[in-house]
Amino acid sequence: MLNSFLPSVVAFLLSMVVSYILASSELPFNSLDVPGKRSLHERPTPRLGGVAILLGIIAGWMVAHATQPLVNEFVFFAGAAVLVAAVSVADDFFTLSQIARFIVHLLACGLVLFGCVYENTGWPLLVFYAIATIWLVNLYNFMDGMDGFSGGMAVIGFSALGLAAWFSGATHLSMMISVVAAAALGFLVFNFPPARIFMGDVGSATLGFLVAGFSLWGINEQAYAIWLPLLIFSPFIVDASVTILRRAFNREKIWMPHRKHFYQRLVQNGWSHRKTVLCEYVLMLACAGSALAMHYYQIVAPGLVAWAVIYLVLAVVVERKVRDRVPF
Incomplete structure (x- = not known):
């Protein structure tokens, strides 16, 4: 029993200690997140928290x-996760080209597809998986813009995904996923509002990649169906996807920095980081809890329809309130 929890405990403790060190140390200027066009914070903040998450994950996996x-x-x-993290660290310090990052992300995706899902999958589906992986890597980066937000999604999302794998008997997969949740929790101790450290690209890209990778791996092992990780991480997926589609429809340059995600607009409408992120946590927990219940009791279709309606109502309410500058 102890062996089952030890990897997660190691991941949590190491991530927390390294996060504390990085948040408390005098770091070079280029390792600070300086407020910009898409930022909601007001002062330069250390942005290497993703290194703490990565070290915690690697240590936990090694113990496991x-x-x-x-x-x-x-x-x-x-190997694929380390590859994504390495190019992200390089990008944080040297600003790599989008092509260079895309190639490395594609290579990492290829490692997962070849090592975990290739045998039972045809080429059309492999191409779809590759596109989905690249999108999730970028999506998680887009959504990493508020204290405690990405870290909280990782803790809740990977915990739920690990439980789903455990319910299905995929204990090795469950253990690896749980380590990620534990490492994210160690980081969240110092990232919860007001944040003392951010995860940076190394954290957001790695976590986005792990969302895609564990989703594909679990689907390939028939531990869960594709809808489950999509629903669990839907607070990020829906916000990012709807926002980019809306900006494309309005003929905006979707690759340019912006502050038009729903969570950003709530803060701009007067909500504090803490209030916004706590409300997002409620949504995340509701998605995760309902996904696990739907998975366990096999009541999928009604649940997905209900969530489609809920998201539509939430989008309309937030849109009108923000547009009319009406306090919530």
């Missing part, structure tokens, strides 16, 4: 592998 040897896919998966 030592106590209970993981499947062969672990090597491909861990």
